[in-house]
Amino acid sequence: MLKVYNFKDLSRKGIEELCRRNVDPNNNIRTTVAEIIDHVKQKGDEALRLYAEKFDGIVLHKLFLDKEELKTIAAGAGEAEKNAIKLAYNNIKKFHETQLRAEEKIETTKGVICWREYRAIEKVGLYIPGGTAVLPSTFLMLGIPAILAGCKEIIVCSPPQKDGKVNAYLAFCAELLGIERIYLAGGAQAIAAMAYGTESIQKVDKIFGPGNQYVTKAKTMIQSESQTAIDMPAGPSEVLIIADDTANPEYVAADLLAQAEHGIDSQAVLVSDSRRIIDETSAELEKQLALLPRAEIASKAIAKSYAIYCSNLNEAMEFSNSYAPEHLILATDQWEAISPDIINAGSVFLGHLTPESAGDYASGTNHTLPTSSYARAYSGVSVDSFIKKITFQHISKEGIRNLGPAVEILASLEGLQAHKNAVSVRLKNNQTK
Numbered sequence: 001m002l003k004v005y006n007f008k009d010l011s012r013k014g015i016e017e018l019c020r021r022n023v024d025p026n027n028n029i030r031t032t033v034a035e036i037i038d039h040v041k042q043k044g045d046e047a048l049r050l051y052a053e054k055f056d057g058i059v060l061h062k063l064f065l066d067k068e069e070l071k072t073i074a075a076g077a078g079e080a081e082k083n084a085i086k087l088a089y090n091n092i093k094k095f096h097e098t099q100l101r102a103e104e105k106i107e108t109t110k111g112v113i114c115w116r117e118y119r120a121i122e123k124v125g126l127y128i129p130g131g132t133a134v135l136p137s138t139f140l141m142l143g144i145p146a147i148l149a150g151c152k153e154i155i156v157c158s159p160p161q162k163d164g165k166v167n168a169y170l171a172f173c174a175e176l177l178g179i180e181r182i183y184l185a186g187g188a189q190a191i192a193a194m195a196y197g198t199e200s201i202q203k204v205d206k207i208f209g210p211g212n213q214y215v216t217k218a219k220t221m222i223q224s225e226s227q228t229a230i231d232m233p234a235g236p237s238e239v240l241i242i243a244d245d246t247a248n249p250e251y252v253a254a255d256l257l258a259q260a261e262h263g264i265d266s267q268a269v270l271v272s273d274s275r276r277i278i279d280e281t282s283a284e285l286e287k288q289l290a291l292l293p294r295a296e297i298a299s300k301a302i303a304k305s306y307a308i309y310c311s312n313l314n315e316a317m318e319f320s321n322s323y324a325p326e327h328l329i330l331a332t333d334q335w336e337a338i339s340p341d342i343i344n345a346g347s348v349f350l351g352h353l354t355p356e357s358a359g360d361y362a363s364g365t366n367h368t369l370p371t372s373s374y375a376r377a378y379s380g381v382s383v384d385s386f387i388k389k390i391t392f393q394h395i396s397k398e399g400i401r402n403l404g405p406a407v408e409i410l411a412s413l414e415g416l417q418a419h420k421n422a423v424s425v426r427l428k429n430n431q432t433k
């Protein structure tokens, strides 16, 4: 069922081809998204209503749900589900709290003190996907670090469901997080609204959150022209599993399918030095797929996925680093020995009993992660994503005497006299006073 490539037969170009995903070769997505962005810029709320009708099949009179409405909707959430959400909330909070650490002040030269302080980004926009599946877990993954960082304005957008509302679990997350409003906007139009502002949605400084190819393309497009930053390109989910002979094919297949069921553009890759594991995982995939409610979606994603047969785990890791997966699972007893060789990955799951789903929901790490090989350069969302680190310095009398002459020379060698003067006038006063 999985198409198998032999690593040693792959040229460099062949590897590059296999690692390429979710490109938009004919610019179809770009063209659609550009139109949507333009329309939202020109027509504001009117465009949001039009797209809600076109893409989500709902005529919206009001574009948001307020605190009272969210409270009523949240009352429909069951106790077991609320308890699971609370457990996830506590673990995610515990893990993210450790990320807020003040840095030390450093005396770089006697009398010259430099340090960094963080300040929260004031206005942030969170996008919670809700097309093929509503993801309350994403609300926790974005809301918790935003609140820990101290962001003042948190705008939340999610596609309206068929009843023109959001589901009870999303509403319950809003209650837990103390977020009093959810805007009913999805797709590229929600991103454009947060980037440019409309009558009801205010422009934000940075947009966060995963989404399908339309959402991700919109994020990358608005960042170059709207003065709104983005967290990263966090598109269709993907997983790469390195599995050796110690792996359990039942677990490996289940982990591949867990990401495949997100959407038809998801990708699940198996890299193994064991032919047996590849064959048995393929058989397991067939078996498990047949039982999945979202089998149609998952089987389309699996059809675009593949396995790589390698001679050893070093080759497997070489392929994985080229692929730069959003999620990397090391399904081997050797995970401790090989994990230092990981160079590119969004989030890593070690050993046979660490399913990727644990990180998706409740272990504590963030599930908003770079896809499409952006894990080469981006990290997943964390509290850091919601803050800016500002540098400070203070120079004393002694400090300017020690540092000033070097700055004067450096300014001269760059031919920047005014820069030099800014030091010279102080040195002159410092000597005479």
Ligand SMILES: NC(=O)c1ccc[n+]([C@@H]2O[C@H](COP(=O)([O-])OP(=O)(O)OC[C@H]3O[C@@H](n4cnc5c(N)ncnc54)[C@H](O)[C@@H]3O)[C@@H](O)[C@H]2O)c1
Residues within 6 Å of the ligand: 032, 051, 055, 056, 128, 129, 130, 131, 132, 133, 135, 138, 159, 186, 187, 188, 189, 210, 211, 212, 213, 214, 215, 234, 235, 236, 237, 262, 263, 266, 326, 367, 368, 369, 370, 371
């Ligand atoms: N990388 C990550 O961290 C991460 C985390 C969670 C989810 N995800 C991914 O997020 C994605 C969620 O996708 P989704 O579709 O379920 O929800 P979504 O909320 O991202 O997108 C739904 C919206 O897409 C728009 N849309 C749909 N078809 C369109 C079309 N033909 N033209 C223009 N706009 C269109 C509609 O406005 C709709 O409301 C999945 O691919 C999942 O794998 C990624």
Ligand SMILES: N[C@H](CO)Cc1c[nH]c[nH+]1
Residues within 6 Å of the ligand: 135, 137, 138, 236, 237, 238, 259, 326, 360, 367, 368, 369
């Ligand atoms: N796997 C997704 C990140 O790619 C996150 C998620 C949310 N719900 C389930 N899974």
Ligand SMILES: [Zn+2]
Residues within 6 Å of the ligand: 237, 258, 259, 262, 360
């Ligand atoms: Zn998932």
